[in-house]
Amino acid sequence: MTEKELIILLKEGDEKAFTTLYRRYWSKVYNFSRLYLSSILEIEEVVQEVFVKVWESRSLLREDDNFKGFLFVITRNLVFNQFRRSFNENAYKLTVLSSIMPYYNLEEELTAADLQEFIEKMVKELPPRQQEVFNLSRNAHLTYKEISIRLNISEKTVERHINEALKFLKKNIMFYLIFIF
Numbered sequence: 001m002t003e004k005e006l007i008i009l010l011k012e013g014d015e016k017a018f019t020t021l022y023r024r025y026w027s028k029v030y031n032f033s034r035l036y037l038s039s040i041l042e043i044e045e046v047v048q049e050v051f052v053k054v055w056e057s058r059s060l061l062r063e064d065d066n067f068k069g070f071l072f073v074i075t076r077n078l079v080f081n082q083f084r085r086s087f088n089e090n091a092y093k094l095t096v097l098s099s100i101m102p103y104y105n106l107e108e109e110l111t112a113a114d115l116q117e118f119i120e121k122m123v124k125e126l127p128p129r130q131q132e133v134f135n136l137s138r139n140a141h142l143t144y145k146e147i148s149i150r151l152n153i154s155e156k157t158v159e160r161h162i163n164e165a166l167k168f169l170k171k172n173i174m175f176y177l178i179f180i181f
Helices: 003-011 015-036 040-056 067-100 106-123 128-138 144-151 155-180
Strands: none
Touching (some): 015 067, 128 144
16 A cells, blocks of 8 residues: 555554554664664653654645655654753753752763763764774774775775765764763
8 A cells, every 4th residue: 555545544543444554663663762762661662652642633634745754853852842842851860960969060970971972973974884984093093094904995085985984973972062062
């Protein structure tokens, strides 16, 4: 059955159509959420909320619209909300801890640790070869020439992999920083 047919049935309240759409798209919603949330519980909560919202707003769906885009927008908004909730909880915890330990800058340490964890997660999202080149450069501290010899690729290819990786990381770090500050 086509997506368009499923949406028409969903608008009529057909639970089988909803189930089919859920089975077709839950992994995409899950994987997108996983890019930005670290807790499995939070990810599962977002996925559940996305499909609850789909069911609740089924009458507003238009069969000619992009359903994947609709899911993306809902998921993005729920991920943002989850960030805000987590941020507020963490801010509260930091306030309590800073009042107990006024001379220890726990907030800076936690922010740096969170950012490092986020970067590591984003590096794992890079294509395998790009990830390998990036790790050899940044973690093993090899030069472009050493990497090119080790991997039997040109220095220009090494440079291109590093530039692409950095571009990807910068884009995602900007997204991350929007929620931190």
